[in-house]
Amino acid sequence: MKPIVASIAKSSQVIRIFRNQRPAQLPNCLDLQSVSGLRQILERETSINPARLVIIGAAAQSQSKLYSQLKSQEIAEIIETNIVSYANLIAEVLPTMIQMKFGRFIYLSSFRSVHHVNGATLYSASKAFGERLFAGIGSEYGRLNICATSIRMGYFEGRMALELSKDQIQKLNKKISLKRLGTGTELLQAIEFAIENPYSNGGVIDLHGGIICD
Secondary structure, three states: OHHHHHHHHOOOOEEEEOOOOOOOOOOOEEEEOOOOOHHHHHHHOOOOOHHHOEEEEOOOOOOOOOHHHOOHHHHHHHHHHHHHHHHHHHHHHHHHHHHHOOEEEEEEEEHHHOOOOOOOHHHHHHHHHHHHHHHHHHHHHHHHOEEEEEEEEOOEOOHHHHOOOHHHHHHHHHHEOOOOOEOHHHHHHHHHHHHHOOOOOOEEEEEOOOEOOO
């Protein structure tokens, strides 16, 4: 996400919310450790233009175990990061969006929201929840020019790929119609489309290169 955030920050003030590890500093970025108090910051920071308030939801806690193997703490972390944090985030920013009659929610989802794989039950369910949550917000507040779009991602270059071996990437490429991972530029193009096209509301953009799921 860093190259995408850096690109957006060239023209807009960016607020990054992190949990444990503070991201590397970037110009034009304000970093928060929780969504608590975000509403007050939006009202206080004169450098932020609330009339162009765009929220990009990229936080996700992954899963690589069968459900019975998950510890209670791991279950709680997935639910907190993938579900509760987004519900709280919406509650923080929606009043400002309603006041300004503008808002864009871009939710970075996963093709796993509709294609299950063993070892990702809770992760998949949480992504499906996120898609429905943001679709509902777009449905309720589209009349106020507050729109929501989910981007159902496949496998992309960057941090995701760094966690995989060359052999794993080669196996993935065989399952992708384009025979390669997605690029940050292609993800940024989808985000920009969802922001600039007001008729992109309540739906999902499939961005997985034509992956063939087992």
